[in-house]
Amino acid sequence: MTATHKPTIVVVGCGFAGYSLVRELRRRHGRAHHIVAFDKQPGLYNYPALPRLLYEELAATDIEIPYQRLFAGLDVDFHQARITAIDTAAQLACTDSSTFAFDYLVVATGSRARPLPQDDGVFVYYPKAMRHLDRLRTYLQTPPAKQQRNLAVIGGGLTGIEFALAMRDAIDPASGRGAAPATRIHLFEQGERLVPRQRHALGRALHLELESAGVEVHLLSEVSRAMRNGLLVRGEALAMDCTVCCIGVQPHLRQGIDGLETGNDGLVVDDALRLGGTGRLFAVGDVMTMRGRKSVSVELHMAQRAMEQGRHTARNIGRLLLGGEAQDYAPTERPVSVLSHAGRGVLAYRDFCIRGRLAGRLKRWLDLKHV
Numbered sequence: 001m002t003a004t005h006k007p008t009i010v011v012v013g014c015g016f017a018g019y020s021l022v023r024e025l026r027r028r029h030g031r032a033h034h035i036v037a038f039d040k041q042p043g044l045y046n047y048p049a050l051p052r053l054l055y056e057e058l059a060a061t062d063i064e065i066p067y068q069r070l071f072a073g074l075d076v077d078f079h080q081a082r083i084t085a086i087d088t089a090a091q092l093a094c095t096d097s098s099t100f101a102f103d104y105l106v107v108a109t110g111s112r113a114r115p116l117p118q119d120d121g122v123f124v125y126y127p128k129a130m131r132h133l134d135r136l137r138t139y140l141q142t143p144p145a146k147q148q149r150n151l152a153v154i155g156g157g158l159t160g161i162e163f164a165l166a167m168r169d170a171i172d173p174a175s176g177r178g179a180a181p182a183t184r185i186h187l188f189e190q191g192e193r194l195v196p197r198q199r200h201a202l203g204r205a206l207h208l209e210l211e212s213a214g215v216e217v218h219l220l221s222e223v224s225r226a227m228r229n230g231l232l233v234r235g236e237a238l239a240m241d242c243t244v245c246c247i248g249v250q251p252h253l254r255q256g257i258d259g260l261e262t263g264n265d266g267l268v269v270d271d272a273l274r275l276g277g278t279g280r281l282f283a284v285g286d287v288m289t290m291r292g293r294k295s296v297s298v299e300l301h302m303a304q305r306a307m308e309q310g311r312h313t314a315r316n317i318g319r320l321l322l323g324g325e326a327q328d329y330a331p332t333e334r335p336v337s338v339l340s341h342a343g344r345g346v347l348a349y350r351d352f353c354i355r356g357r358l359a360g361r362l363k364r365w366l367d368l369k370h371v
């Protein structure tokens with residue numbers, strides 16, 4: 001490396017993880033690096049705010065925040081393009097039309113919804129897709145053709161819970177337990193409690209919120225298939241009019257990036273979030289898994305974790321460039337906030353948990369302030 005050589009850092013995917021990495025690199029090291037960033041979309045998708053779209057108008061730029069705005073003043077060479085191949089030996093990242101050399105590369109391509117087996121012709125809603133959300137909102141706003149309808153949300157994680165509550169708000173915010181609403185909302189969870197990767201206090205608080213909103217929670221209820229008229233739940237057919245599937249995510253490498261190998265849970269990184277032991281490749285956010293190395297007891301698939309990993313990796317690249325060593329990433333316990341119904345929310349930190357309008361207001365504010 002000559003005295004004038006600026007190391008090039010290529011960032012593949014600029015969601016919560018990739019964007020935080022870029023921002024931290026600039027914050028800590030000024031213009032010391034040449035940053036080349038790629039995303040196939042023109043803006044960062046603000047997933048935490050999506051459930052609110054079912055019952056509230058939000059500005060388009062609060063949902064898809066333009067990279068032009070996010071990178072303004074950061075001196076980033078941004079390309080709206082999909083990376084299709086990475087040559088790790090030659091240190092090249094490729095789009096369909098160009099090739100880019102790198103000194104360090106970070107894969108932050110996120111995740112996509114895990115699909116549920118289904119019969120032909122059945123429409124299952126997946127909340128990461130805007131076109132599904134638009135269709136779901138229209139469906140919920142349209143007066144039902146029959147007196148009683150049953151809506152299903154599959155998955156008792158944070159996303160499934162927020163969607164079940166948002167659906168209740170979209171249909172009849174005033175109805176709660178005892179109000180005998182014309183639309184019944186069912187939440188199916190295969191485990192014996194809600195949010196199994198979070199502390200018990202949060203699961204209990206969310207269960208109470210769901211009950212007070214009139215959402216029927218079915219625990220130990222594994223859904224194995226979406227059928228023409230409903231769902232197969234523990235081998236039994238249950239009639240449902242609409243199904244929203246929130247059973248988790250899988251790494252976003254659908255078309256594959258040549259040169260990277262991934263398992264079901266994502267790119268396997270070491271404790272310092274490095275890929276393949278080269279010391280020049282990293283993976284952060286939803287696309288990676290740490291499970292190959294040590295047990296991780298916290299939920300990793302969260303925007304705040306992705307941002308934490310992005311910042312950690314920016315600091316590690318800084319250390320390596322100064323001749324130091326990469327440090328291990330250890331997820332820290334952070335507060336979790338969830339939007340409930342009728343303006344309410346739940347805020348939990350360790351075993352401390354509050355429910356109510358203050359928690360709701362805080363969550364709404366955080367959703368638009370993440371980035």
Ligand SMILES: Cc1cc2nc3c(=O)[nH]c(=O)nc-3n(C[C@H](O)[C@H](O)[C@H](O)COP(=O)(O)OP(=O)(O)OC[C@H]3O[C@@H](n4cnc5c(N)ncnc54)[C@H](O)[C@@H]3O)c2cc1C
Nearest residue numbers: 013015016017040047048083109110285286301302303306
């Ligand atoms: C409905 C919903 C609600 C959620 N609510 C919350 C919440 O309240 N709180 C919370 O903490 N977390 C929440 N999450 C989880 C959170 O959104 C994710 O954990 C977070 O987005 C992961 O960040 P990421 O950077 O890894 O991936 P993403 O944010 O998905 O970013 C990945 C980026 O990579 C780009 N990309 C993919 N492949 C390529 C390629 N080959 N070339 C170039 N670019 C590529 C994509 O376009 C995307 O912009 C929610 C998720 C969903 C779906």
